[in-house]
Amino acid sequence: MARRSDGIETKKKILGAASKLFSEKGFKQTSNADISKASGVNSALISYYFGDKETIYKEAWAHSLRRSLEKYPFDGGVPATAPVRKRLHGIIDATIRRYSDPACFDGGILNQEIASPTGLLEDAHENTIFRLRENLLHVVVEFMGGSASADELRMSVYSIIAMCISPQKTIQRIEKIESFPYNVEKRIEHVFRFSIGGLNAVKRAHAENAKSKRHK
Numbered sequence: 001m002a003r004r005s006d007g008i009e010t011k012k013k014i015l016g017a018a019s020k021l022f023s024e025k026g027f028k029q030t031s032n033a034d035i036s037k038a039s040g041v042n043s044a045l046i047s048y049y050f051g052d053k054e055t056i057y058k059e060a061w062a063h064s065l066r067r068s069l070e071k072y073p074f075d076g077g078v079p080a081t082a083p084v085r086k087r088l089h090g091i092i093d094a095t096i097r098r099y100s101d102p103a104c105f106d107g108g109i110l111n112q113e114i115a116s117p118t119g120l121l122e123d124a125h126e127n128t129i130f131r132l133r134e135n136l137l138h139v140v141v142e143f144m145g146g147s148a149s150a151d152e153l154r155m156s157v158y159s160i161i162a163m164c165i166s167p168q169k170t171i172q173r174i175e176k177i178e179s180f181p182y183n184v185e186k187r188i189e190h191v192f193r194f195s196i197g198g199l200n201a202v203k204r205a206h207a208e209n210a211k212s213k214r215h216k
Contacts, residue, residue, distance in 0.1 A: 007191070011049050012063075013039045018056050019064040025109025027057050027118045039121055039122065061121055064105040065128070072098040074135045080212040084142045091136055092190050093196065095164040100184045129165075133157055140199065156202055163191045 017039035021030045032053055036043045050056045076090025099107045110128060113121050136157045144153065 007049070010041055014041050014046055014056070015050065015060050015063040018060040019105040019109065022057060022060055022112065023053060023064070023105035026116050027053070027120070028116060032056075034130075042064065042094075047060035054118075057118070058120055061106065061109050061124065064109060068098050068101075068104040068106045071101070071104070074131055084139055088136075088139050088143065088195065089188075089192050091132075091139060092160070092164055092192050095132060095161075096188050096191065097184060099165050100182075129161070135161060143199055144203060147206045149206070152202050152206065156199055159198060160191070160195045163194065 014035065018030070018035045021038055022036055025034075030053075032043050032046060035041075036046055039046075046056070050059065072094040074091065075092065076085065076092075076094035078087050078090030082085070082090075098104050103138075106128065108122075110124055113124060135200065137153065140153055140156050140160075148156070
């Protein structure tokens with residue numbers, strides 16, 4: 001039992017170190033030697049547990065995603081029976097926190113995969129952006145109450161996602177100020193207010209268009 005426990009902990013150390021490296025450097029620029037050094041586990045033992053770097057990469061992705069979602073579930077832990085505004089806030093809160101948390105590496109790995117595709121993470125988008133999109137779409141549809149077309153609903157969802165998933169480092173690079181005073185709480189509240197304002201604007205425009213057509 002002790003040996004099995006030791007093995008589990010060793011694998012966690014390897015996957016933790018690999019997740020961080022892959023999120024920072026990508027698959028191609030990360031070597032087994034890098035993972036060995038960062039984890040403190042010798043290369044022979046890493047090969048014993050995982051075989052090749054491709055397997056480590058796929059398992060590191062799954063490990064980092066699982067840990068992130070345990071901490072920040074897609075719905076933010078808000079019950080499905082809660083008011084629609086509260087559920088929208090929960091999704092925005094969880095998504096921004098997840099992409100802002102330096103201990104969450106799944107977003108970084110996905111960004112590296114998009115920049116330099118390996119073809120190894122076939123279900124990456126399905127388990128991240130697509131799931132987020134579908135969760136958000138249900139809430140947006142309910143919020144709009146039929147006051148939007150299918151295209152308007154999709155564009156609204158994509159707009160909210162875009163505001164949520166930009167990492168802190170990306171925002172700071174755009175600002176070109178290293179000490180940019182990033183505050184996750186303020187960002188969450190701003191994105192939530194901006195989202196509500198945008199959705200209400202779409203509802204108003206839809207109602208005005210419908211009214212205009214009736215009077216023609």
